[in-house]
Amino acid sequence: MNPFTYIARPARVLFGAGTLQQLPAEVDRLGARKAIVLSTPEQRASAQQVADLLGTRAAGIFDRAVMHVPIETAREARAFAASHGADCAVAIGGGSTVGLGKAIALESALPVIAIPTTYAGSEMTTIYGITEGGMKKTGRADQVLPRTVLYDPELSAGLPVGLSITSGINAIAHAAEGLYSVTTNPIIEIMAQQGMEALGRALPRIKANARDMEARSDALYGAWLCGTVLASVDMALHHKLCHTLGGSFNLPHAETHTIVLPHALAYNAAAAPEAMRKIAQALQGSSAAQAVYDLAHDNGAPVALKDIGMRETDLDQACDIALSNQYPNPRPLERAAIRQLLQDAWEGRRPG
Numbered sequence: 001m002n003p004f005t006y007i008a009r010p011a012r013v014l015f016g017a018g019t020l021q022q023l024p025a026e027v028d029r030l031g032a033r034k035a036i037v038l039s040t041p042e043q044r045a046s047a048q049q050v051a052d053l054l055g056t057r058a059a060g061i062f063d064r065a066v067m068h069v070p071i072e073t074a075r076e077a078r079a080f081a082a083s084h085g086a087d088c089a090v091a092i093g094g095g096s097t098v099g100l101g102k103a104i105a106l107e108s109a110l111p112v113i114a115i116p117t118t119y120a121g122s123e124m125t126t127i128y129g130i131t132e133g134g135m136k137k138t139g140r141a142d143q144v145l146p147r148t149v150l151y152d153p154e155l156s157a158g159l160p161v162g163l164s165i166t167s168g169i170n171a172i173a174h175a176a177e178g179l180y181s182v183t184t185n186p187i188i189e190i191m192a193q194q195g196m197e198a199l200g201r202a203l204p205r206i207k208a209n210a211r212d213m214e215a216r217s218d219a220l221y222g223a224w225l226c227g228t229v230l231a232s233v234d235m236a237l238h239h240k241l242c243h244t245l246g247g248s249f250n251l252p253h254a255e256t257h258t259i260v261l262p263h264a265l266a267y268n269a270a271a272a273p274e275a276m277r278k279i280a281q282a283l284q285g286s287s288a289a290q291a292v293y294d295l296a297h298d299n300g301a302p303v304a305l306k307d308i309g310m311r312e313t314d315l316d317q318a319c320d321i322a323l324s325n326q327y328p329n330p331r332p333l334e335r336a337a338i339r340q341l342l343q344d345a346w347e348g349r350r351p352g
Contacts, residue, residue, distance in 0.1 A: 004185035009231060011124065012148045013224065017213065019152040020115065023050065023090070026148045027057050030111050032088035034059035036081045038100050040066065043093045046117065046155070050092050059086040065093065065100040068247055071132040074103035081110060091146075092155075094118035094167065095253060102128040102144035114146035117155045119167040119199070119219050120254070121174055121227025124149065129243070136247020145231075151224060153216040164206045165301045166254035168199045168219055169292065171226040173261045176288070177236050178229035179275035180268060182328040188232050189278070195225030196282035200295065207299045236329040237322075238264035241342070244321045245310065255308045258301050259348070262293035263341045266351035271330035289351035297350070304348025315342045 014022055027035050036059045039047035044063045051058040062080045066073060077100055081089065091101035092115040099122060101112040106128055114123035126145045129138040159167070175192035178184055199222035205215035241260050245251045266289040269276050276288040285291025297303050306312065319339045326333065344351070 001186065005183070006185050006187050007232065009126065009142075009145060011145075011228075013151065014148065015151040015220070015224070017152060017154050017217075019150045020050075020053070020155060023053055023113070023115070023150060024055070024057060026113055026150070027054065027088055027090070030088055030113075030147060032111065033057065034084070034086050035088040035090045035113070036084060036086035037061045038065055038077070038089055038091040038097050039063045039093050040096055043097070043117070046092050050090055050115070054090070059084040065091075065097040067096050067253055068131040068136055068250070069096070069099045069103050069129060071130050074100065074130055078104050078107055081108065086110065088113065090115065092117060095120035095122045098122050098146070099129060101146070103130055105144045106141055109143050112144070112146040113148045113150070115150045115152070115155065116220070116223065118159060118163065118254070119156075119171045119223035121171045121223045121230055124224060124227030125231035127230065129247075131247045134248055136243050138243060149224075151220045153213055153220050156216050156220060157211055157213070161207055161210050162300060163254065164210070164219070165203050165296065165299045166258045168203045168222070169261060169296055169301065170254040170257040171223045172196050172199050172283075172292065172295075173238055173242075173257045174230035174235075175226040176261065176265060176275075176279050176292070177238050178233050179278055180272035180330050181233040181236060183233040185233075188229050191225045192229045193278055193282050195222045195229065196279065198222030198225070200283040203295065203299055234328060236327065237267060237331075237333070237338075240327060241318075241322050241338075244318055245305070248321055249310060249314060249318065251305070251308055251310055255302050256305075258296050259303055259305055259308070260345050262289045262296075262351050263345045265289040265292060267337065267341050268330045275330075287351070293350050302348075303350075305342075305346040307348070310346060312346055315339065315346060318342055
């Protein structure tokens with residue numbers, strides 16, 4: 001066995017149907033008195049449900065979370081929290097809302113309670129991302145890690161099937177890259193495989209019946225494990241490409257991950273055969289890249305960048321940005337091959 005470093009970060013997780021009802025006690029447990037509630041505009045009703053549950057503990061609702069956390073929105077939210085005397089933030093929703101909570105915590109050290117309603121997994125990480133001047137910058141900071149995460153599958157029952165599939169494949173991407181990360185370790189490999197297995201069996205069942213609570217529970221469990229993988233190891237080419245496409249071209253986060261992942265896996269396949277074997281096994285396929293592509297395609301998710309707003313004329317610029325900083329990846333970064341990867345993803349080709 002190769003030498004490795006494993007870091008277990010503090011995480012308090014409450015998992016199960018009806019867990020949302022424990023939120024007021026969790027706010028009290030942090031010693032907080034006033035919690036700002038964060039959401040996207042589309043999830044204002046969920047934010048109101050949380051505020052009503054908190055009662056006098058609710059300091060107000062900030063419902064302007066958006067993709068990729070623009071620096072302007074982060075500053076506005078920080079000012080809102082300060083002006084309302086908040087000493088805690090409750091983020092209900094997906095990666096955009098959790099990301100906004102992290103942006104607040106980065107500057108103010110306000111503790112965050114996360115209530116995920118998608119399968120992004122970012123609630124388990126110390127990773128934050130803020131977009132400024134058309135560039136998405138990411139980093140790690142311990143203070144942005146949510147203090148408590150409430151996983152309540154009942155809250156994800158209303159997540160549209162299409163977003164459920166793309167959100168779940170976004171989570172699978174964390175686990176897949178975790179298997180061939182330069183900083184992986186045996187503990188993370190176990191989490192990665194179990195996370196992908198849980199999502200691989202859950203997503204087709206959600207497509208068949210969006211109210212299948214067992215499938216929703218499996219998906220949240222998988223997202224938890226995949227998010228823990230993302231928190232614990234360094235990511236590679238896939239995540240770099242997705243940050244580039246999302247931050248610089250404003251493509252939707254989960255859909256971008258869904259489309260790019262099969263092609264990033266195909267790019268790295270020959271350089272990481274054992275990781276590819278484990279990915280294919282977890283998703284019950286013969287090829288890692290094809291198994292991910294088929295999971296998306298067969299369940300109605302987009303498989304082409306051209307279908308989510310990417311212009312073919314921008315592919316050269318995307319390639320240049322992705323190559324602007326060197327980072328560890330199983331296969332060396334080769335401009336011509338990465339440019340072809342982007343072309344294949346734009347066209348939506350099934351990896352060969």
